[in-house]
Amino acid sequence: MALVELHRIRHLLACPRCRSPLAEADGGFHCTSAGCPYHASAGFPVSGKWPVLVDFERSILNREALMVEADRAALTRPNPGGRANRLPRALGRIWKPPNRVAARNIDLLLRSLPGLAPRLLVVGGATVGNGVGAVYRDPRVEVIGFDIVGSPVTQFIADAHQIPLPAASVDAVLVQAVLEHVLDPALVVAEIHRVLKDGGLVYAETPFLQQVHAGAYDFTRYTASGHRYLFRRFEELAAGPVAGPGTQLLWSTDHLVRGLTRSALAGRAVRGLMCWLRAFDRLIPATYAADNASALYFMGRKSDREMTAQEIVRYYRGAQRSV
16 A cells, blocks of 8 residues: 555644644635634645645744745655655765665564554654665555655654644654754654554654754754653664764764865765774674664654653663762
């Protein structure tokens, strides 16, 4: 089944302001609640083929800029794989090697999904993330994707702080390399919890020790304990480093050279030449990697119980446990 067409999920779309169902009319969508500010005809416009389901009064997103970007996306040649797919295959694997941790975890997630047609939501899914391609290839899974721009692998445009879907409407959520780019990650995770069915699954990857990589839209980082506490309303199924200290050192070397030379191109060139630093990730024990990882992952199951402050202190798994 994989990625589904918009018409198959129209009945799921909800107002980001009041959560009421949406209706389609006059080239756009509007809220069906008479008391909602978005009840007016075409309260939510369509740009290209993507409904823009954003409550702009409560979002950092700018309506005019977003609409221009969505229109540009509709005219741009699709490249759902991102920068690495624009490079020759060999160079692409050097610049962005396969994320085997994600591939392994996604395989586990897919095997854990219930039923004949489980529904999986990709938050920030304008590109197919590294290592998660199996999500889109699994004929059993119904994939719904959104981002703040339209793409061939998304059905609508939305702000992750206000996911325009009803409660308990999806079986799993994938949020890879997204939470550092949202202003309030705790609110986004609360939204993920809301849209998941009871016992639903979440898989997240988030940076720990990485430099700023999206300009004004890069806000935060998490230690392993901080990442776990962010998902405190989930039962942990698996967690750990995605990329370790070798990758972290490669990031730092890239950006050191950028600063010294005032050239991003020079930094990227040095990153390519020093790609062998990633090999150190395999030599460092998990306890040490947890304290110095480039990025971390968490896989969990929706729970009614919330992790306590005392439990998160005891949770620490790094190399400084005896300190």
